[in-house]
Amino acid sequence: MxxxxxxxxxxxxxxxxxxxxxxxxxxxxxxxxxxxxxxxxxxxxxxxxxxxxxxxxxxxxxxxxxxxxxxxxxxxxxxxxxxxxxxxxxxxxxxxxxxxxxxxxxxxxxxxxxxxxxxxxxxxxxxxxxxxxxxxxxxxxxxxxxxxxxxxxxxxxxxxxxxxxxxxxxxxxxxxxxxxxxYMSVNKYYFASTTTSGAPAAVADPVYVRRRVDPMTQTVRSLLNGPTNWLNPEVRTSFPTGTALGKGVTSLAPDDQNNLTVPLNASAARVGTAQCEQMATQLLFTLQNLTTAIEQVELRSGGRRLCTLSEDRTATVATLASTAHTGYLYFIDAKSRLVRIAAGSPSTSAEPVPGALGEGAKALTSVAVSRDESTAAAVAADGRELYVSSLVSGGSLGNPVLTSQGKAEQTRFTAPSWDSQGDLWIADRDPAGPRLLLLRQGKGHPLEVRTPDLNGQIEDVRVAADGVRIALVVAKGKEKSLLIGRIERGGDKGAPTVSVLELRSATPELEDITAMSWAGDSRLVVVGREQGGVQTMRYVQVDGSTPDGPAPAALTGVKEITATESEGLPMAAYSDDGIVRLGSGGQWQKVVSDGKAPVYPG
Known part of the structure; x- marks a missing residue:
């Protein structure tokens, strides 16, 4: 896998x-x-x-x-x-x-x-x-x-x-x-360095290790060596500089109680309990890519126990997208209302969301729901106006928070996307002034995001749950590519700056990307075409590699797709058949014939 x-x-x-x-x-x-x-x-x-x-x-x-x-x-x-x-x-x-x-x-x-x-x-x-x-x-x-x-x-x-x-x-x-x-791909985990409040977000850093040459020890050594160059500017590690496996440690393996002891060198000898638990959390998140056989990690240095952390306590130390709870699948129904179905439910009966967006007073073309599912952003049907509304009963729609000056719908707003810090992202495709914009907490004056490496027009935006990486569909000529960029935040409260840097291709074999969504901590699902080929759906890694395992079941006429980083929830899509979802049997099943813009929170 x-x-x-x-x-x-x-x-x-x-x-x-x-x-x-x-x-x-x-x-x-x-x-x-x-x-x-x-x-x-x-x-x-x-x-x-x-x-x-x-x-x-x-x-x-x-x-x-x-x-x-x-x-x-x-x-x-x-x-x-x-x-x-x-x-x-x-x-x-x-x-x-x-x-x-x-x-x-x-x-x-x-x-x-x-x-x-x-x-x-x-x-x-x-x-x-x-x-x-x-x-x-x-x-x-x-x-x-x-x-x-x-x-x-x-x-x-x-x-x-x-x-x-x-x-x-x-x-x-x-x-x-x-x-x-x-070789096989394994996610190492570090922490977002710009988390504003609460537990830090864990950020996946995929690397390739040799499949049958003690991958557990290889992966731990790689984790201790620090993040890869591309990710390094925006993440941190809790392991002190110089930390390595203890002298003479050549292999790691859990005991028969599913506990893993990791002896470290003297560089880690003086860490306190809080820091040590963050170190153990990084190890647990990382090693659970490899095996179910680890439920607890004990860190030692110089023969002394530094700390012990069990898997069920990692959530108190850091947040991990692939373990996050998702309440609902959302979409726009035939009455132009934002509706929802309980995530994972086999039901095909959707209910309007609380608040103005569930009343259908404004025709909508795309939506995004905040990751805490308290707020939604919606683009009006002509693509010109962006609204942000609370998902509580009695709330009013209010005035648009942004307006595009593009002369046609395809030259106005893309679908919006929320990051883990509660900020809202959207691209304005107006040829007279194309911009990637960020609204702090979904309101206020928009901040124009710097994109010095961008060569083309942004057609779709999806921010990773960790708030460190962003996926962009970028059109250049007749080609539409999926690019992954690193989000860097700087400046101060009075003059903040946000940049998307070092864009790199995640789909070198595809030339026409129709739709995409995050589908794991370092994986996306994309719909696109190879040169001279037909539409296909596949998983891709953020580094441009193809993960092991089967692709999703084929589906024709896909216009939009959504998935979650977390496990166990079905993928959903807007296709020629309406809103469909990928059932537990691996086959697409119709939810409603009249509907569009399916999204999970994010």
Missing amino acids: GADRQGGARRRPVRAAAYGVCGVVLLAGCASMPDSGDLRGVDSTPRQDTQVRVFAMPPQKNAQPPEIVSGFLEALTSDDPNYTTARQYLTSAASQAWNPGLSTTILDNGPGTGQDRSDARDNLSFTLTGTRVAKVDAQQSYEPDSGPYNALVHLARDKTGQWRIDRLPQGVVMGKSDFQRN
Whole structure:
């Protein structure tokens, strides 16, 4: 599974690959290699059962250069924790200089190899070729990539007369199918640094770890190393600088009571109870991506217990979107009223919301309900006016809080979105002055959000529950892309500033995004088209990777879609069939024929 779950309970079954070994497969360098300069792909290893660990064979005596290169590339896709077998294909000096953890280059297919010309009898070189699709950096952060891949591998005879690789690129390289077999996405969790009140919001930071090489210990080390560069400016960690696992700790595992003890080094020795409980909360949120087998964390340093925290107490320390309660699914009915159905209810009977928006006096085109479900924002049917109204009986609609000057509906307001701090976001698409706007607590003078990296027109806005990340559908020419940006808040109370920075694509394979919604702490559901393809619905990660697991059931004519970060609630959509929702059996079911703009809070 990927970093976000497909549904069901918050605590999910343990990843079998992480802790059990049912067998060992010896991988004998089976990819064939050419003796001449022709190019041939090194076939990606077939997908293996997740409980089977794959190890490579060392080089055979008097192996020829093509076999050395082939065996080395195969060894890179094995489950050897320290690449011990892969290093046997290198000279001693090359092994010492090679850092496989520096990066992982992912190609569309396994790397092709071509032997280059060489005048020296004992010196040969091969060129690795392919098409790049992504890269995982030294922080284990995934980033989509593109373009040709070319890297030189040089061979020479060692002191015993055996061919070995003496020069090679840093990091590892493999095909996409091997990457999917060898790695899995895990959310690390840090805290939003700009939380204004109450418990801090936990922010997911997805990384890729090797699936069958003690992923629990890998993930904890990655958490202690701190957030990835992209997220770092707007989050904080509770672990003191320099915190690492204690000396001699090579592996972590829960005991038979589902308790995990984490020994830390001296950098954590002086933390107080409150800070320690935040550290334990980060660990529990993070490790529950991996296993159900942890219900309590105990932190120790220098043989002394620092604190113990159980899973049921994490909610008092920090908020996590995927465990938040959602009361209702909302939509606009045929009478232009904002109506609601209890979240998760099989009922198809909706009731008007309390207050002016439930009375239908103003025709509406889109809505957003605050995350505490006390207030709603609605755009009038022509897209020109934005209203904010309390969801209490007797409330009046009042005057619009914003008005767009766009000359047509498609050049006026997008649908609005609320963040976890109670602020309202919306984009004005007026060509004469396109803007991304923020209304503090949904009222007052709008703050124009800085978007220095934006290249295109914002067509849709969805803020993550953590208030640190924002998803934007951006149109440029005929293409509509899904971009994820980092929200940075600055200035002071008198002159606050808000920026959306370092926009990056979450859907590099799609060129026409129709609808999207957050569907997990680091996952979204999107509706779009590939080049020359038909409309499709799929899950994507914020880093642009595709999570494991099936896509949602197909649905035609989707215009809008909504999901929640929390578990167990059905996805809902506005399609050619009206308002529909994804039932527990994995099939779409009609709620009402006449309705639009379905939304969960957010």
